[in-house]
Amino acid sequence: MTKLAIMGAMEEEIEPLLSHFKDVNIVEFANNKYYEVNYNGLDIVIAYSKIGKVFASLTATTMIEKFGCDTLLFSGVAGAINPKLQIGDLIIADKLCQHDLDITAFGHPNGFVPGGSVFVETSKELRDVATQVANENDLKVIVGTIATGDQFVHSTERKNFIESTFKADALEMEGASVAVVCDALDIPFFVLRAISDSADMDAGFDFDEFLKSSAVNSANYLIKIVEKL
Numbered sequence: 746m747t748k749l750a751i752m753g754a755m756e757e758e759i760e761p762l763l764s765h766f767k768d769v770n771i772v773e774f775a776n777n778k779y780y781e782v783n784y785n786g787l788d789i790v791i792a793y794s795k796i797g798k799v800f801a802s803l804t805a806t807t808m809i810e811k812f813g814c815d816t817l818l819f820s821g822v823a824g825a826i827n828p829k830l831q832i833g834d835l836i837i838a839d840k841l842c843q844h845d846l847d848i849t850a851f852g853h854p855n856g857f858v859p860g861g862s863v864f865v866e867t868s869k870e871l872r873d874v875a876t877q878v879a880n881e882n883d884l885k886v887i888v889g890t891i892a893t894g895d896q897f898v899h900s901t902e903r904k905n906f907i908e909s910t911f912k913a914d915a916l917e918m919e920g921a922s923v924a925v926v927c928d929a930l931d932i933p934f935f936v937l938r939a940i941s942d943s944a945d946m947d948a949g950f951d952f953d954e955f956l957k958s959s960a961v962n963s964a965n966y967l968i969k970i971v972e973k974l
């Protein structure tokens with residue numbers, strides 16, 4: 746029986762999801778709250794990790810190892826790199842990388858450490874469900890590469906580095922760490938983001954203005970995907 750983990754980084758990314766469920770049981774653990782619900786016979790654990798790769802790794806590992814989740818879906822917002830991505834647009838990750846992981850001093854490529862890989866792929870099965878839902882609901886969704894790093898990117902210089910180095914379509918601060926955890930624990934996972942800004946000098950203002958509406962875009966799509974699982 747599937748037990749689903751639904752994760753975000755910020756309360757604003759999870760709140761639109763939680764509002765769909767009643768009878769929520771709250772479990773406090775490791776300085777965080779885990780919300781347990783049952784939806785259409787599906788056991789689901791929902792949490793927001795707090796921002797960044799470390800918090801996201803802790804939450805993803807906890808949802809799998811402590812709560813026994815066997816599938817993990819991530820919903821949130823991201824900065825756009827691909828110019829086709831406008832604010833509010835949806836991107837599903839087919840693979841993710843860590844743009845701030847750097848031991849190039851030893852001749853390794855950006856995003857690589859021994860025993861790891863530059864890119865980690867998401868579940869094709871979950872992506873197929875998502876694209877079917879997008880088609881049924883006439884949703885425009887891009888499938889692409891998401892780059893993750895422990896920094897809010899707000900400069901075209903850093904954005905251009907990430908684009909040229911990883912050919913990434915969008916960027917954020919948690920997805921690739923969830924990918925490494927799920928890959929290591931052999932858990933199918935899926936990362937969905939809605940664009941809140943363009944990771945340029947206006948990113949801070951755009952993020953503040955569009956976080957809530959973009960988080961709702963992502964959450965509404967994710968709920969439709971959950972209903973297909």
Ligand SMILES: CCCCCCN(CO)Cc1c[nH]c2c(N)ncnc12
Pocket residue numbers: 754796797821822823824896897898899916917918919941942943944945948952
């Ligand atoms: C209080 C400020 C919290 C910022 C958290 C942003 N999330 C991180 O996952 C997504 C995101 C949206 N736009 C971004 C950008 N330009 N750079 C990095 N990450 C992002």
